[in-house]
Amino acid sequence: MVASRGAANACPPTDKACPPPGDSSPQRRRRNAAETRQLLLAKARWRFARDGYAATTVRDIADDAGVNVALINRYFTSKEGLFEACLTTASSEVRRDADEMPSAGIAQAIAHRLAGANKSEDLPDALLLLLRSSGDERIDGLRRNVLQSVSEKLARAAADSQGNTEALLRAQIVLATSLGISVLRASTGVQPLASATAEELLAPLTDLVNVMLPPDQEKPGRS
Amino acid sequence: MVASRGAANACPPTDKACPPPGDSSPQRRRRNAAETRQLLLAKARWRFARDGYAATTVRDIADDAGVNVALINRYFTSKEGLFEACLTTASSEVRRDADEMPSAGIAQAIAHRLAGANKSEDLPDALLLLLRSSGDERIDGLRRNVLQSVSEKLARAAADSQGNTEALLRAQIVLATSLGISVLRASTGVQPLASATAEELLAPLTDLVNVMLPPDQEKPGRS
DNA sequence: ACCTCAAGTCAATGCTTGTTTACATATTGC
DNA sequence: GCAATATGTAAACAAGCATTGACTTGAGGT
Incomplete structure (x- = not known):
């Protein structure tokens, strides 16, 4: 707390002893530009997603x-x-994922993505990155564009007819839920959410998606 | 972008010309410890909530x-x-708010809090603060405690019987939705969510709360 | 085998940060 | 009014930051 004299910053935001996953690269040629570029990208993405831009040092x-x-x-x-x-690659992943979103089984897809049970496993990081800002206006514009178009795709995937404003709002609330779950899981150890599996998330998310993105035109009954 | 030589940090995370609200303090005695302490607390809370810990400078x-x-x-x-x-004051606000949460009309309460239409208006900031980390383990423990107990209160407010695990999970998902909406509104200008009023948020949130925090014992139908 | 150039390292550089020390000034009790 | 003290200011400090230019070292072509 109180370093003897002029201690600038005594807060390691993430334990240094908790490095990003996939540390074991079996055979790695000692000098390969493309490979180390990708490696830097992967590690940076993990740090940025987890700690934010300012708290991460190069x-x-x-x-x-x-x-x-x-x-x-x-x-x-x-x-x-x-x-x-990092944001560009993460954005294209999220965009592609939103494109492949099936009209039926949205909740299942979201649950698997959030729990990281998918093949890639780094999609939660991609979502988290969309909430991190470097302070640069132009880059923040990219973030906003991705979020906007993903929510529109989500709205269309459910009720593929009119560009209803409330449908869009509901889709953005579902997106907010996904982002919120990602943040809570990554940055706070709140139980049981933090360690819930995709299967455990499925039932609540199914109810949520069914009511927020109604596949039929009529609204669900509001007691 | 590329400063001529050795530019350390060229990223103002928040526009300096966008100061926290309530800047006009009509009469302020020139020297009053308690008052300036409160002032510092308020401004710090706003910055921390908006930009995060590391991106905010003293x-x-x-x-x-x-x-x-x-x-x-x-x-x-x-x-x-x-x-x-900052976190302590924000935590007590959130805790008090969760205590006052009525068993009926949870959605309405949340909608008003999120839209900042309430008297205090700074409750969205309090929620955002719960997602910001300084990297200190002890303080992060405070955050976790608040989130945990608030979600438990939320679960009890809906179905006040057994400490069902799934009910807690569902309450935490509702909490995640609230946090996600706060973040999306504060840090990205995604429309229409960013400028939705409490009235516009009410309908979707009512559906969401009704299905996620069922007041009756039986689960809603899952198609 | 060697020569070349890309790939990676090293050691500054200037700036920003949180913090502290020494100083100034308003407020308050007498 | 006058000291005593609480309140606020200014300047400097040390450490950490991103960035850079000059350097070493290794891989691949000939």
């Missing part, structure tokens, strides 16, 4: 990747460039 | 309050102490 990312800090500036020109690259 | 807060930076350390001993003070 040295942390470089250490996670096991390379020198200067490579970040070489491959991405700046910390902000790296963040933008 | 100089920003002091400038918002119109006082010298050193006063933060005088009254709160450190930046982290100030953050903890």
